[in-house]
Amino acid sequence: MIRSWIRQHRRAFAHSLAKLVAHKSTMLLNALVIGVALALPAGGYALLASLESLTVRLAPEPQLSLYLKGDAARAQIDAISVKLRSDARIAGWRFVSRGEALAALRATEGLAEVVAALGENPLPDAFVVRAKATAPEALEVLARDLQQLPAVDQVQRDSAWVRRLAAITATGRIATGVIALLLSVGLVAVTFNSIRLQILTHAEEIEVSRLIGATDGYIARPFYYLGLVQGALGGLVALGILAGALAALNVGVRNLAAAYGSAFELGFPGFGDAAGLLGFAALLGWLGAYLSVSVHLRRTP
Amino acid sequence: MISFSAVSKRYPGGQQGLQEISFTLEPGEFVFVAGRSGAGKSTLLKLIPAIERPSAGTVLVNGQNVGALRRAAVPYLRRNLGLVFQNQRLLYDRSVYDNVALPLAFSDHSPREAERRARAALDKVGLLGRERARPVQLSGGEQQRLAIARAVVNRPSILVADEPTANLDIESARSILEIFVAFNQVGVTVLIATHDEALIEGCGRRVLRLSAGRLQP
Numbered sequence: 382m383i384r385s386w387i388r389q390h391r392r393a394f395a396h397s398l399a400k401l402v403a404h405k406s407t408m409l410l411n412a413l414v415i416g417v418a419l420a421l422p423a424g425g426y427a428l429l430a431s432l433e434s435l436t437v438r439l440a441p442e443p444q445l446s447l448y449l450k451g452d453a454a455r456a457q458i459d460a461i462s463v464k465l466r467s468d469a470r471i472a473g474w475r476f477v478s479r480g481e482a483l484a485a486l487r488a489t490e491g492l493a494e495v496v497a498a499l500g501e502n503p504l505p506d507a508f509v510v511r512a513k514a515t516a517p518e519a520l521e522v523l524a525r526d527l528q529q530l531p532a533v534d535q536v537q538r539d540s541a542w543v544r545r546l547a548a549i550t551a552t553g554r555i556a557t558g559v560i561a562l563l564l565s566v567g568l569v570a571v572t573f574n575s576i577r578l579q580i581l582t583h584a585e586e587i588e589v590s591r592l593i594g595a596t597d598g599y600i601a602r603p604f605y606y607l608g609l610v611q612g613a614l615g616g617l618v619a620l621g622i623l624a625g626a627l628a629a630l631n632v633g634v635r636n637l638a639a640a641y642g643s644a645f646e647l648g649f650p651g652f653g654d655a656a657g658l659l660g661f662a663a664l665l666g667w668l669g670a671y672l673s674v675s676v677h678l679r680r681t682p
Numbered sequence: 683m684i685s686f687s688a689v690s691k692r693y694p695g696g697q698q699g700l701q702e703i704s705f706t707l708e709p710g711e712f713v714f715v716a717g718r719s720g721a722g723k724s725t726l727l728k729l730i731p732a733i734e735r736p737s738a739g740t741v742l743v744n745g746q747n748v749g750a751l752r753r754a755a756v757p758y759l760r761r762n763l764g765l766v767f768q769n770q771r772l773l774y775d776r777s778v779y780d781n782v783a784l785p786l787a788f789s790d791h792s793p794r795e796a797e798r799r800a801r802a803a804l805d806k807v808g809l810l811g812r813e814r815a816r817p818v819q820l821s822g823g824e825q826q827r828l829a830i831a832r833a834v835v836n837r838p839s840i841l842v843a844d845e846p847t848a849n850l851d852i853e854s855a856r857s858i859l860e861i862f863v864a865f866n867q868v869g870v871t872v873l874i875a876t877h878d879e880a881l882i883e884g885c886g887r888r889v890l891r892l893s894a895g896r897l898q899p
């Protein structure tokens with residue numbers, strides 16, 4: 382029973398591969414269309430994943446930097462310390478003198494030469510303040526209050542750009558999701574139509590097979606496999622396009638990152654993601670074939 | 683065994699195919715269905731594999747009421763029947779071998795057994811050696827033989843053939859008939875529709891005569 386079932390499936394699979402070979406130019410063209418369409422959202426996800434790894438590394442903290450005026454006196458600095466200590470909204474703070482800041486900068490990857498070239502220290506004294514609240518509005522109010530202190534030149538919310546990046550990637554994720562959804566529907570439609578053409582091409586064979594005892598399942602099976610294989614081929618094409626595009630982009634990204642002394646580059650999808658993409662493409666192909674068969678193969682004899 | 687009792691067939695368009703047909707075919711019988719064009723011969727034959735369903739009455743095939751058969755059960759009925767269609771219904775883009783082997787694909791045989799059966803069927807109709815040819819490369823009579831080979835490849839106990847000798851000269855028609863006689867001699871029930879009276883006369887077999895959808899006494 383099981384063996385005959387396996388044999389039937391193997392035969393249907395061989396049958397559909399034979400069809401694939403017989404109509405290879407059409408099928409390859411379909412796979413190409415599917416591949417190009419899938420490469421777009423897949424590439425979007427790869428870029429977003431790289432950007433997100435960047436934002437995770439620079440995780441946002443409720444932190445403010447108070448840069449002091451160049452001529453801030455020792456007494457003024459002490460006065461600010463007292464103020465900060467008495468503010469209930471502040472969890473902790475640290476004074477960073479201009480000398481310490483320069484030393485830290487010098488230790489930063491790729492910036493030593495820049496610091497050496499500066500000659501004199503352009504950095505101001507600063508307080509690094511950690512707030513208790515994390516809500517952007519609360520931080521906004523705190524920053525405005527601290528700005529009013531004497532000798533404070535500028536209050537900077539260090540995490541602002543990180544948060545902006547996170548917002549951008551979140552928006553990008555939604556946009557990519559929408560594109561992926563729309564293109565998936567398109568791919569199901571492409572498969573639906575190509576299987577419809579296959580069914581029309583084999584109309585006589587299907588009808589004769591029915592007349593001499595083929596079950597609906599037997600007739601439908603090769604078309605399911607056809608959709609599945611065509612979708613998986615499309616997935617392979619998408620992976621190829623993605624790998625090529627990322628490699629090309631990385632030439633530029635690597636140069637850009639090197640200019641900032643960083644080794645950042647765009648990551649290729651891992652084995653799991655690649656397998657997921659292939660599986661997803663195959664699933665879409667199967668779905669298109671299933672719908673097509675349901676619509677076009679159900680004529681009662 | 684095939685048994686019709688009070689079977690009528692009216693097509694959706696209103697045409698009356700058959701009216702009040704009753705007869706019984708015993709296992710191993712060899713019977714002709716005769717009648718002019720439009721008499722209802724094909725209609726009668728199509729009721730047996732449930733290609734058409736009766737509008738009234740019952741059709742029993744091996745004890746099964748095929749008029750009331752569920753759609754999903756129909757393929758299994760057909761696999762146990764050998765069917766030769768009026769217009770043969772060969773696949774012209776496939777080889778002779780593929781045409782014969784078609785029914786074997788969905789009954790469950792090992793590849794080796796399938797090949798053995800396909801070659802045996804071709805041998806019985808005298809087409810062994812033509813496996814690689816296309817149906818269009820065969821003569822009309824050879825195409826009829828191919829259709830018969832496909833019908834018998836699953837070794838059915840009942841053979842139903844619609845005009846298997848149409849458009850053939852009397853010599854070729856007789857040699858086709860010989861094939862059916864040979865199957866009948868090993869116990870296969872044979873039902874052949876034909877309008878060729880000359881063919882029927884020389885045989886001395888039972889004849890069901892149809893006229894305008896009714897059985898003549």
Ligand SMILES: Nc1ncnc2c1ncn2[C@@H]1O[C@H](COP(=O)(O)OP(=O)(O)OP(=O)(O)O)[C@@H](O)[C@H]1O
Nearest residue numbers: 693695697698699718719720721722723724725726
């Ligand atoms: N699918 C159909 N739809 C409507 N009417 C049909 C259909 N098939 C047959 N008929 C009608 O039923 C009647 C019997 O047709 P049938 O095909 O059974 O005749 P036949 O004896 O096989 O004729 P022939 O010798 O020409 O093959 C005819 O009047 C025909 O027009």
Ligand SMILES: [Mg+2]
Nearest residue numbers: 723724768844
């Ligand atoms: Mg007819």
